[in-house]
Amino acid sequence: MDDELRERVRREAETAALFNALKHGSDAQVGAIMGPLMGENPDFRPHGDEIPGILAPVIEDVNAMDRDQKRERLAELAPERVEELDADDDEDDGVLPDLPNADDYDEVRMRCAPNPNGPWHIGHARMPAVIGTYAEEYDGEFIVRFDDTDPETKRPLLWAYDEILDEIEYLGFEPADVYRASDRLETYYEHARELIELGGAYTCSCPAGEFSELKNNGEACPHREKDVETVREEFEAMVDGEYDAGEMVLRVKTDIEHKNPALRDWVAFRIIDTPHPREEAEQYRCWPMLDFQSGVDDHLTGVTHIIRGIDLQDSAKRQQFVYDYFDWEYPEVIHWGHVQVDAYDVQMSTSTIRELIDAGDLDGWDDPRAPTLPSVQRRGIRGDAIVDAMVELGTSTSNVDLSMSAIYSNNRDLVDDDAPRQFLVRDGFDDRGSGADESYEAVEVPTDGGPESAHPPVHPEHEERGDRDIPVGDGVLIEAGDLPADGDRVWLKGYGPVRYDGERFAFLDADIEVVREEGVDVVHWTPADDNVRVRLRTPEGDVTGYAEPGFADVEPETVVQFVRVGFARCDRHDADESVAYYAHP
């Protein structure tokens, strides 16, 4: 290679390394630069052997620069690529539409208002992902408010409060404040009393069916015109627990002839006999309905922008009556459609998942078949991968489909560079009721000749992380589907080429060119007599198999790549087997 060409290679490589490092905010890698460099510069190809040697020091220099230095240098070498980077950044910022009238507020403040009746399913991640991202973009904040005011039909699970906060942390966000509505009953009562004084509410003892009939005809019930004194007394009796469920409610006086019957004199408080599971709230019997509670709280906690489902459009209209009585400004509202997630047989519904767990059909909330955040977390999927996919969906009013493959692809980008490589030979499958139809079988093949052990790299793009040491012994296990025909060759990955004679593998003297030029398959394997029994839990069922001996030393929580199988999170090493959770291909 002459000096001129060498200089061009250096320059092109430096440009590519700078661009990659800036774009991904991480160190540039020889492997990631090499392919595109050769693709775009056909005249480099005849010098393929020399190029990595030129690349390595260039990339090392680039990785030693800080961000500003990198930008400066890239602007010298290729100003158009700096523009390309900036254009990409603008695109990323533009995924979420601007918040309406954000300039009218000193600080944007949004809220996530979960019902703590269970850990979160994947769809629940959308709210914190989007409002957390908005809070970052607008330099604002968001709060978490547990709307836990229905101790009966949406009964809170005590441990779900902390679990949900953990899930928000897993997604990478931190709320500015956390509220529990069940701590705030006295506040709601105060506002009910004020509303009564303003003539905006009345106690009503009509049986529900009778009221409904009157209301649908646009007719007031006899209680609507009660004097304030009586309403006040009856409401205090509700608060004091003097009525049973269904005997008395407090209604907001709206417009009994409103064209939308759902807005006519709606219930603000009712009696629930079942005590709240939280000790702090177990004495209360008079509970606000969600529209009253959340409407009052949004105002009192300074929420400027609300996102809620398109099916809840009536909520803002109902609450507007209360806001009018109190002369409050209603926050900005964005309505969005529902999100559906593919790839799961189990319905994305807290109550359904809870029933399946209670019936023993799922092991728990983090069963890999459950479409929940605890489950994907256990599988080694990072919160960022979910947030990015959720933000990509935007906030449109139409229903949107979240493809798990988008999350998997994001996650692969996040974990690949760190994930140590491991071999896992699969040999069995238990569908655990999923109905999936997969089968695996391992076959043992004695080997002759060749080195005593194999030394594949821990990571093919990180030589500095060293090699694994896999003793070959007298034979290997491979997956039945990888067994070559009699007389054919395979390349045992990290070890070398072997020929199969129908019974044994004989080691061959050949270099890796046979893989490229003669199409010899590269297969993964483990030693037949020195391996680790593994249970790989997947959304379709449990795959069993044998990993290379080094898997026993992989720390739990580590995400590995089982070569040709997929990424998985090492969960634990039990006495009789190691357990990993499958993430994605």
Ligand SMILES: [Zn+2]
């Ligand atoms: Zn009535």
